[in-house]
Amino acid sequence: MEALNSLLGGLAIAFEFHNLALILAGCLLGTLVGVLPGIGPAGAISILLPLSFQLPPAGAIIMLAGIYNGAMYGGSTTSILVNVPGEAASVVTCLDGYQMARKGKAGAALGIAVFGSFIAATVGLIGLQLIAGPLSEFALKFGPPEYFAVILLGFTFIIYLAQRSIIKAAIMALCGLILGAIGLDPITSQPRLTFGIISLYEGLHVVPLAIGLFGLAEILANLEKTVPQKIIKVKFRNLFPKKAHWLKARWAIIRGTLIGFFMGILPGGGPVLSSFISYGVEKRLAKKPQRFGRGAIEGVAAPESANNAAASTSFIPLLTLGIPPNVVLAVLFGAFLMHGITPGPLLLKEHPDIFWCIIGSMYIGNIILLVMNLPLIPLWVQVLRIPERILYPLIILLCVIGAFSINNNVFDIFIMIIFGVFGYLLRKFDYEPAPLILAFVLGPMFEVNLRRSLLMSQGSFGIFIERPVALMALVLCFLVIVLPVYHALTKRKK
Amino acid sequence: MKIRSIISILFLSSMLLVFAGQPVSAAFPERPITLLVGFSPGGSMDLSARALAAAAEKILGQPIVVENKPGGTGMVALAAMLAQNPDGYTLCATPSSVIIRASQMQEAPFKPFSSFRPIIGFSEPQLGIVVKNDARWKSLKELVNYAQKNPNKLKYATTGIGSTTHAAVDVISAKKKLQMIHVPYKGSMEALTALLGGHVDFAALTSELIPAVKAGQLRLLAVISEKRSPIFPKTSTLKELGYDFANDAVFAVVAPADIPTDVAKNLEEAFAAATKSKEYLDALDKIGMIPVYYNGEKFSEFLKIYWKKINEHLIATGVIKEAATKPE
Numbered sequence: 077m078e079a080l081n082s083l084l085g086g087l088a089i090a091f092e093f094h095n096l097a098l099i100l101a102g103c104l105l106g107t108l109v110g111v112l113p114g115i116g117p118a119g120a121i122s123i124l125l126p127l128s129f130q131l132p133p134a135g136a137i138i139m140l141a142g143i144y145n146g147a148m149y150g151g152s153t154t155s156i157l158v159n160v161p162g163e164a165a166s167v168v169t170c171l172d173g174y175q176m177a178r179k180g181k182a183g184a185a186l187g188i189a190v191f192g193s194f195i196a197a198t199v200g201l202i203g204l205q206l207i208a209g210p211l212s213e214f215a216l217k218f219g220p221p222e223y224f225a226v227i228l229l230g231f232t233f234i235i236y237l238a239q240r241s242i243i244k245a246a247i248m249a250l251c252g253l254i255l256g257a258i259g260l261d262p263i264t265s266q267p268r269l270t271f272g273i274i275s276l277y278e279g280l281h282v283v284p285l286a287i288g289l290f291g292l293a294e295i296l297a298n299l300e301k302t303v304p305q306k307i308i309k310v311k312f313r314n315l316f317p318k319k320a321h322w323l324k325a326r327w328a329i330i331r332g333t334l335i336g337f338f339m340g341i342l343p344g345g346g347p348v349l350s351s352f353i354s355y356g357v358e359k360r361l362a363k364k365p366q367r368f369g370r371g372a373i374e375g376v377a378a379p380e381s382a383n384n385a386a387a388s389t390s391f392i393p394l395l396t397l398g399i400p401p402n403v404v405l406a407v408l409f410g411a412f413l414m415h416g417i418t419p420g421p422l423l424l425k426e427h428p429d430i431f432w433c434i435i436g437s438m439y440i441g442n443i444i445l446l447v448m449n450l451p452l453i454p455l456w457v458q459v460l461r462i463p464e465r466i467l468y469p470l471i472i473l474l475c476v477i478g479a480f481s482i483n484n485n486v487f488d489i490f491i492m493i494i495f496g497v498f499g500y501l502l503r504k505f506d507y508e509p510a511p512l513i514l515a516f517v518l519g520p521m522f523e524v525n526l527r528r529s530l531l532m533s534q535g536s537f538g539i540f541i542e543r544p545v546a547l548m549a550l551v552l553c554f555l556v557i558v559l560p561v562y563h564a565l566t567k568r569k570k
Numbered sequence: 571m572k573i574r575s576i577i578s579i580l581f582l583s584s585m586l587l588v589f590a591g592q593p594v595s596a597a598f599p600e601r602p603i604t605l606l607v608g609f610s611p612g613g614s615m616d617l618s619a620r621a622l623a624a625a626a627e628k629i630l631g632q633p634i635v636v637e638n639k640p641g642g643t644g645m646v647a648l649a650a651m652l653a654q655n656p657d658g659y660t661l662c663a664t665p666s667s668v669i670i671r672a673s674q675m676q677e678a679p680f681k682p683f684s685s686f687r688p689i690i691g692f693s694e695p696q697l698g699i700v701v702k703n704d705a706r707w708k709s710l711k712e713l714v715n716y717a718q719k720n721p722n723k724l725k726y727a728t729t730g731i732g733s734t735t736h737a738a739v740d741v742i743s744a745k746k747k748l749q750m751i752h753v754p755y756k757g758s759m760e761a762l763t764a765l766l767g768g769h770v771d772f773a774a775l776t777s778e779l780i781p782a783v784k785a786g787q788l789r790l791l792a793v794i795s796e797k798r799s800p801i802f803p804k805t806s807t808l809k810e811l812g813y814d815f816a817n818d819a820v821f822a823v824v825a826p827a828d829i830p831t832d833v834a835k836n837l838e839e840a841f842a843a844a845t846k847s848k849e850y851l852d853a854l855d856k857i858g859m860i861p862v863y864y865n866g867e868k869f870s871e872f873l874k875i876y877w878k879k880i881n882e883h884l885i886a887t888g889v890i891k892e893a894a895t896k897p898e
Contacts, residue, residue, distance in 0.1 A: 122611025219769035265675050274642035399763050407612030413857050418781040483640050
């Protein structure tokens with residue numbers, strides 16, 4: 077009851093005219109940076125940070141939080157429309173989202189992404205409001221062995237990302253692991269596979285890699301076509317998800333939300349990992365898994381719900397412990413400090429008004445984003461009607477800007493182009509890039525947590541079975557690998 | 571044909587821009603200055619550089635544009651600055667540890683002493699050794715005694731192998747012949763999380779420890795700096811406790827070695843005045859950075875002294891065999 081009263085108080089502050097205007101501004105900007113690949117919420121928040129000093133602390137922070145939430149909504153747009161992932165958390169959305177768009181169902185895909193995002197973000201917020209304390213205590217229990225076990229579980233999902241040959245998927249995953257090993261050794265800081273290029277010291281960034289493998293490769297492949305393009309005509313009634321879509325997607329949204337909810341609390345990689353895992357779970361549970369990769373709406377609904385739920389719950393460690401679990405929240409953490417507010421266990425005691433105002437503003441922001449994004453869908457779908465000779469150069473421009481804006485470094489543009497050509501060759505030989513990206517994201521986390529665990533246990537592997545959470549995840553991994561084999565064997569007997 | 575002519579026009583006009591960048595008059599600065607930062611936005615290096623830039627641009631009368639160029643453990647930005655005209659319009663804000671230890675551990679695209687003309691050393695992070703609030707050790711001495719009696723029992727987190735925090739713990743364990751388990755993390759925030767979760771027994775952290783100590787989540791056993799910290803004046807430094815080590819990571823602004831002397835002097839004066847402004851000191855206080863002041867010459871000496879010290883330490887602890895970048 078007390079929490080409800082405090083929330084109402086927070087909502088009252090957030091509803092004041094100037095605060096409402098700031099939420100709106102934040103959501104608008106966030107949607108914009110989310111839609112544009114490359115420049116992400118972290119960059120946008122840090123650029124606006126000096127400007128925000130003119131505002132009162134609460135107003136500044138709710139605007140900056142609005143940018144983060146807005147970007148999470150916008151991230152899937154380019155994945156679905158043109159196969160260019162706006163950020164790492166939207167890579168999986170390309171797989172089925174783009175296929176839906178090619179079948180004239182771009183509106184349904186965008187719509188389900190927006191609704192899924194709204195539902196997931198709202199559930200995440202309720203969790204943030206009610207059980208933030210116990211949840212953050214749980215997150216702290218995750219040490220290197222627990223991370224190792226969960227990431228291992230993530231690796232088993234490569235099986236589900238494979239649409240055709242599992243062996244080819246495994247080869248791609250190996251490529252991803254090698255690419256992920258580029259850079260300084262995470263423990264000893266010795267350069268590995270850097271060939272004396274200092275821009276490689278911190279490794280490759282996932283965004284230029286993904287933009288190249290998906291976006292640029294798609295354009296190169298399309299250039300082969302000599303037949304004049306058929307403009308995809310979208311009828312107005314196809315602009316929004318229909319009842320059939322909803323029935324198919326509802327469980328995917330719920331499961332995606334739950335997965336994102338818990339993974340978001342864990343420091344490091346929450347939204348990305350949860351989007352891959354939720355996609356794998358949907359494919360595993362689907363009656364006809366072969367629909368995935370050919371425009372299954374669950375393949376859009378699940379990851380988009382998961383990454384938004386994760387974005388909401390990632391505020392939990394920041395607000396309750398003072399630990400930002402990802403880069404964007406680290407920038408936001410800096411913003412809090414610059415405004416003289418320290419996120420952490422004392423926040424609720426020292427600045428309850430600000431705490432509740434932030435929560436209230438995020439509820440309002442979600443509603444604004446839903447209302448703002450729905451009318452945008454028909455507009456986005458029009459993009460597909462642009463003739464190829466104009467659309468393709470625009471997409472290439474988008475890819476180049478996106479790659480450059482990550483680190484303001486021309487080097488990343490070359491990386492993007494190299495992987496664009498590589499991605500084109502992969503298509504020719506019938507390899508899929510998704511397992512590569514997953515292994516690339518997971519590989520470095522896997523390595524560092526394995527090595528830290530073994531440092532802690534002084535070389536004993538027992539550390540992974542002595543700790544309950546780690547053991548549980550390892551048992552799950554085992555089941556994921558063994559169950560399909562068991563099913564196949566029993567079927568054969570019958 | 572059309573495209574080719576457009577490209578050549580674009581090329582020629584960009585050449586004009588390059589020539590427009592040449593210094594023409596002595597009235598420095600007559601256009602905005604770019605301050606490169608080799609780390610991501612929102613980190614302590616970025617926030618302190620922005621605080622300094624905001625104060626200095628009022629004195630210089632021209633905007634200072636902070637541009638983040640993360641990569642190469644901070645070396646990409648230094649290399650990018652050296653690739654520009656040495657006219658004083660492109661500067662780089664960097665921790666001294668990039669010029670010192672990063673270049674010892676990896677091959678650097680610069681010469682640590684002769685490539686740069688230091689302008690100012692302006693702030694340093696708060697370094698300290700911390701335990702959880704419910705830990706049994708109330709002082710560094712108790713912790714060290716426990717470690718002596720229980721070899722290979724204590725686990726500690728630092729911000730990475732070869733980092734200043736690692737060096738500080740190594741100085742202690744070398745002097746008291748301690749055997750402890752080192753779990754290196756990437757940066758202070760990860761190490762802090764591991765300590766709060768009870769996965770390690772103590773940690774050596776940077777400024778991220780300040781809010782956690784103030785909130786009572788952590789207990790501060792010692793600070794790692796030349797003088798006592800203005801934030802925690804009651805806590806002893808490692809030096810006071812008998813360990814000869816202080817922080818070598820001072821945040822500085824450097825220019826290319828061959829910028830005109832009068833321009834360098836001009837910048838030095840402006841930045842020095844900026845570090846005294848209330849606006850700058852308030853901003854540093856909020857982000858938990860400690861103001862320090864080294865002029866260009868003092869900072870060059872600082873670099874040389876610590877280069878030697880850290881190099882000996884890295885070799886003694888087996889992190890490197892010899893410095894990857896030659897000290898010249």
